[in-house]
Amino acid sequence: MPVIIFCLILVAVISIILAIGLGPVSVAPATVARIIGSKIPFLKEYILPTWAKVDENIVWGLRFPRVLLGMIVGSSLSVTGVAMQALVRNHLADPFILGVSSGASATATLGMLFGVFSFLGPYALSISAFFGAALTIMLVYTISRVRGRINIPQLLLSGVALSMIMDAVTRIITLSAPNALGLHNVTYWLSGSLAGAKWGYLTLPAATICFCMIILLANHRALNALLMGDETAGTLGFNVGRLQKMLVLVSSLMAGTTIAVSGTIGFVGLMVPHITRLLVGSDHKRVLPVCALLGGILVVWVDVAARLIIAPEELPIGVLTAIFGGPLFIWLLKRNTARR
Numbered sequence: 001m002p003v004i005i006f007c008l009i010l011v012a013v014i015s016i017i018l019a020i021g022l023g024p025v026s027v028a029p030a031t032v033a034r035i036i037g038s039k040i041p042f043l044k045e046y047i048l049p050t051w052a053k054v055d056e057n058i059v060w061g062l063r064f065p066r067v068l069l070g071m072i073v074g075s076s077l078s079v080t081g082v083a084m085q086a087l088v089r090n091h092l093a094d095p096f097i098l099g100v101s102s103g104a105s106a107t108a109t110l111g112m113l114f115g116v117f118s119f120l121g122p123y124a125l126s127i128s129a130f131f132g133a134a135l136t137i138m139l140v141y142t143i144s145r146v147r148g149r150i151n152i153p154q155l156l157l158s159g160v161a162l163s164m165i166m167d168a169v170t171r172i173i174t175l176s177a178p179n180a181l182g183l184h185n186v187t188y189w190l191s192g193s194l195a196g197a198k199w200g201y202l203t204l205p206a207a208t209i210c211f212c213m214i215i216l217l218a219n220h221r222a223l224n225a226l227l228m229g230d231e232t233a234g235t236l237g238f239n240v241g242r243l244q245k246m247l248v249l250v251s252s253l254m255a256g257t258t259i260a261v262s263g264t265i266g267f268v269g270l271m272v273p274h275i276t277r278l279l280v281g282s283d284h285k286r287v288l289p290v291c292a293l294l295g296g297i298l299v300v301w302v303d304v305a306a307r308l309i310i311a312p313e314e315l316p317i318g319v320l321t322a323i324f325g326g327p328l329f330i331w332l333l334k335r336n337t338a339r340r
Helices: 002-021 029-035 053-088 102-113 118-144 152-175 180-190 202-220 222-228 230-235 239-260 267-279 284-308 319-338
Strands: none
Touching: 002 029, 002 053, 002 284, 029 053, 029 239, 053 118, 053 202, 053 222, 053 267, 053 284, 102 118, 102 152, 102 180, 102 239, 118 152, 118 239, 118 267, 152 202, 202 222, 202 239, 202 284, 222 239, 222 284, 230 267, 239 267, 267 284, 267 319
């Protein structure tokens, strides 16, 4: 396990350096590494600034915060997928499938176009998205409980239904947009993008993913027990009700803050946890850190593809993840059906 974590961290660092250098204007990896090193207090004295000023502006001002945001977003979406799959005991669950992303998008769009949550200050978008995510996941969770237990088919169906309802609400809000510029910005944001990332955007989602990861890792044994059923987890001494409420809160918090900075990026929370379990098994002590690293690496490279495929224009990340994630989801459905 430590070897896997070390290798993934190494791959993540290499991916960050390579991704920063790729774009309409290329910057050599060695130059990228030296520019980043020159910003580190104990290294800058040993690095001579031989690069052009424009390269420094591209690396430090534009691409580095964007790539780091991609790592954070990918990690957060993947861990959210793990938390939701533990909550509902189904590996096909993710924020996109269960309608959480749609709920967060609806309230965030309402705030972006009409300033409904402007009284919340600079964190209005994040808090509004969190509110929508929490409301949707609580509704899905409530509807899917039959005689005190979660009914999996009902869970998936209610998630799809609420997702469609929230998408319809979002359409109504966007059709009522007060101006064309706001409508364009919201439409692009809803497709998922890291464009316009700034250093200031990193603080809240980074703090959120760290806080939620600590909570989930501290409860990894309870998550393992929950996969065996509510009754089994209860007999092992875990407070199932409190654990489920914690997972609802953690999932909503991560989904809301992530969607606020990146828009809706589907299927990452579905693909990455499944790939992780194929690599390291189902123990959440291993799944959570590996999943976070894999998710970050995946989104970083999808963002690179989004920047390069039709350069100098950009494709929304959500479009690319849907193209690759959709077939994977269909394969998972067929695979689960074949096992029965």
